[in-house]
């Protein structure tokens with residue numbers, strides 16, 4: 001297992017936005033970035049969960065985080081423009097963006113994917129990430145060096161029957177990352193994808209309700225990868241997909 005041991009405060013004065021920061025892998029990433037000194041912007045759907053992460057960061061001695069309650073299913077380009085404006089006003093730049101939140105509907109045959117499920121998965125997993133990236137790229141460009149991380153899945157690289165809209169959305173995310181990485185090849189922005197692999201979270205439990213989840217790695221176990229990709233000054237990767245459990 002890869003272990004990354006950066007300097008204790010390597011993210012000091014860095015502003016990092018994490019989507020889906022209230023639970024699962026996003027929560028672990030937000031706490032890890034804060035532990036290494038970052039000011040974390042916690043974006044998510046359920047305010048109570050975000051507040052719990054906020055409290056934990058403060059209890060750990062981290063920098064004051066910011067909370068952005070936003071349901072990506074209903075957010076419009078205006079919401080993202082407003083968010084970019086607030087970040088610019090408060091911080092003047094953005095050093096990192098982790099696209100982590102995503103939606104998984106019930107698994108099932110392609111012919112039975114409803115219009116509603118298709119639209120909502122594409123909205124949360126693809127369109128919102130397109131809009132958020134467009135709104136925040138100018139701020140990532142303002143940082144000396146910055147990192148943009150997308151989250152994929154094994155079924156977004158080699159599709160599997162019954163994973164329908166979710167798998168297709170992750171293929172789109174892989175494409176988005178590759179287009180951007182090529183476009184920003186010689187810039188100060190590192191752009192990559194991470195595939196966390198089977199990890200003990202609510203989403204995994206929804207997909208595999210019968211498995212013994214004590215056999216799975218936890219979000220904390222895979223944080224080295226999230227720290228490495230966020231370390232824009234030392235990460236040598238650009239335009240790749242890092243597999244946390246290859």
Ligand SMILES: NC(=O)c1ccc[n+]([C@@H]2O[C@H](COP(=O)([O-])OP(=O)(O)OC[C@H]3O[C@@H](n4cnc5c(N)ncnc54)[C@H](OP(=O)(O)O)[C@@H]3O)[C@@H](O)[C@H]2O)c1
Nearest residue numbers: 020023024025045046071072073101102198199201202203
């Ligand atoms: N766990 C795995 O085994 C695994 C494997 C491969 C890839 N992944 C990917 O890893 C990422 C994190 O997954 P996870 O397992 O940590 O999932 P999770 O435990 O279900 O957490 C997902 C987070 O995203 C938030 N979220 C979901 N829909 C949202 C929306 N419409 N607006 C704003 N926030 C929303 C959730 O907020 P609420 O809690 O408020 O709903 C939650 O904080 C996802 O991109 C997933 O596809 C996970």
